[in-house]
Amino acid sequence: MPRTPDHAAPGARATALTAGWLAAALLALLFSALPGGCRLRDGGQEDLVIPQLVRTELYVAPNGSDSNPGTREEPFRTLARAAQAASPGTTVHVAPGIYFGGVRTTTHGTAEARIVFQSSERGAARVVPPLDSRQPAAWDNRANYLDIVGFEIDGTQYQSGMKWLSGIYNAGSHNGIHHNHVHHIGTDVPCEPRGGAGIGVDGYYKGVDGDVAGNHVHDVGPPDCRTMHGIYVSTTANVRDNIIYRASGSGIHLWHDASHVTIRGNTVAASGIGIFVGGGDYYHGKGPNDHTHTVNNIVFDNAQGIVEQGATGPNLSYRHNLVYQNPGGDWQLSPGRQHTGTVSAAPLFADYHRNQPVPDFRLRPGSPAIGKGLPPAATDAVALHSARQPDIGAVPHDGPGPAGLPQSSP
Template sequence: MKQRLNIASDTRINALLCSSAAVLLAACGAAGAASAQTTAHVYTMTGAASKDFALTGYDTNPLAGAGSLNGAIASAAAGAAGAQPRLLASVATANPSSSAVTTATTEVTQLYQSLLGRAPDAAGLAYWSQAVASGVPLSAVEAAIRSSAEYISLHNTAGSTVTVPATPYNYYVSPTGSDTAAGTKAAPFKTLARAAKAATRAGTTVWVAPGTYAGGIKTTYSGTSSARIYWVSTTKWGAKVVPPASSTNNNAWDNRGNYVSIIGFDVDGTNSGSGTKWTHGIYTGGSYGMIADNHIHNVAKSVACTSAGGSAIGVDSYYHGVMTDVIGNVVNDIGPAGCTYVQGIYFSTSGTIKNNLVYRVGAVAIHLWHDATNVIITNNTAAASNFGMVIGGGDFYHTSAGANNIFVANNIVYDNKYGISEQGVTGKQNVYKNNLIYKNTTYNTSLRNGLVATATVGSDPLFKGYSRTAAAPDFHLTTSSPAIGRGTATNAYPTDLDGKARNATTGYDIGAYQH
């Protein structure tokens, strides 16, 4: 993980030592720009623990003498033994031409809009335009903005395992907003449904503030491979999606767009109003989607158990969707107990299922069916359900090849009625390795086509606080867990469900959490 610190140290520029990019952008204004007659130095500093600091100094020798960057380096690098600055660029800052300033002003304004979704403040614009016109790399401005508290709060949800890149178009939603507003940060929308009508362009992010929002929405617009559409709860699980007072849909969120990411929401089906009850949490029929870091719970608990089915997360090939990633979600208390039709994570296409915690599901915690093929399933924890996993194909939409090229590794499948089960049509290229499969009362593993699971751990995972009935069981591993260091690096996600790095030195752990 990179940390960046941007410092203006030239006493001839405002006599200001800024230890925060937020301060730098807000406080370093035209007065400093007007007197910038020296040399701009742009440094990066690397050291132990992969700490990386970008240092921007404006004086003739920013690393020497009192009041220089040395003090800031020592402070910033505390704990990073051996950290050394490396000069990236040195640029003489003479008085630039008016045309150069005009061009730089346009570039800086566009950068602010792209990264922060707003115009720059006057002081920041004047300062950076003068610096860029004098030869300071635009990348230095970008580094400063990216290290600001404002950027971090926008682009990294607390506790999230997914980082959202800057997008050219941004809309905002808040419980205190208005659907007649412009959808800007200063004038946000009030509802997800209104934002869904506005987020029509590739390269759009919808930032949703903490609060409660009516679900039953449908998103249909698509991004592209280089410009996705992102829906982001600015605080992980802070934006709660609940049934409306009168529901006309059986789902919380129906996405049909391609290249759409849905990140960090709490989908809570506990309190149904009148009308149609939810049987689906987040459903996507699009391609190249991502459903990450969400909490989907108490969905379809009181519905009739019928073959119409349902799921907390549904990834569907019916509309020819392919390659969606389901990463880092918590799914629990889904469907009527013992109902075989309501699933946890239900996949009928290609993609990945990684780092998810799924428990207390009436049917199957993780279920592949219909046209599912080419799916990677790693580092999930599936417990206290009817089935832990079902891998198979049947009731086909567009193909009859069956579930093949399925890679199942590093998963904990524990305390279900059935463990891992191949059913329907399956292929010979499926791989099952390094899974902990234990205490599934009917059987632990049932594979087809002569396949054999390898490197299986058949022991209690020794969770920190597990109970089938506890409101929030603790599925973290104790230090005695046999899951520690018994996984494989192949297809493992780089972090665990908490965002903690998987540890190649001590070994990859099995399950959703790295100890």
């Protein structure tokens, strides 16, 4: 706050004090509209305090209780209770153990205060069907600015009630679905027209901007069911660095209002269609699917490779993908569309056959996918000079072991 020198004239001193008081009052009024407002220090001296976001840590553990306060020492027992207690800025830490699915998250975070649900040990918090399942998804998220990180979604232990058609269903905006292991979803259900997915990013409720990264998705849908997919997108999204195999429909499937999607660095195998890019049957938009870019993916040993159908615009691109051994055709693009930088050879995975429980998708030395990817756009000359030419696919040749995630029990 401005101060008046002691030697100033009385009138000037009074004028300055009045101006200073008015300035402080105006600032106090301004900051009182913000969360936390402002305060006066003891003694009456004005001191503005810029409000800071208070972040909350909640804990869930198998030995907890939903009557607990959700602290580290007294954790909750269920994900549902943590979802009720979460608020903008909350991180929910979930200890290793088994938890019932059918979870719904509806509380929104904000761009500055996201809500994060994370397994404290990647893949060790395991979500399974409840005794009497009442929901068609293991995790149904309707909130915005929320992240789901590091869980295992395991549909193998169905007991009774409604069978899951989706592992993680996301209908909100600006959400992240990262490093989850989603498997055995809807493998013994009738093939329904509405379908399902291991991970779904849906625009029906006007959700946008999903980020699906680093997930391991497999064994989705009954045999020969074209409506059950590994990762399904019907809005704007990034789909990157995922491993998908044995999805009865498409490994990655874009339809409805899908547009402005980046499909980068995924590995898709042993599915109906590897990557399906299309638009139609619109929810809210008028199409087409445009500005979707398919880059650095391995699409191997599927019934079909990369397929484009429906309403698609002129600004789609297919660059530096390895597409090989898809008997129904490696490519099916719109007339006149070209793919560039394609590698047409076996990827030479470390250990793979299509019925293997957990294939090892690392690249063996000599793989044609090593160093053949398209680098991300560099923001400056230094980054461009230092960038290593990336490998194609989700797992680089010097990456983690089989699947990059803990193996689950069959």
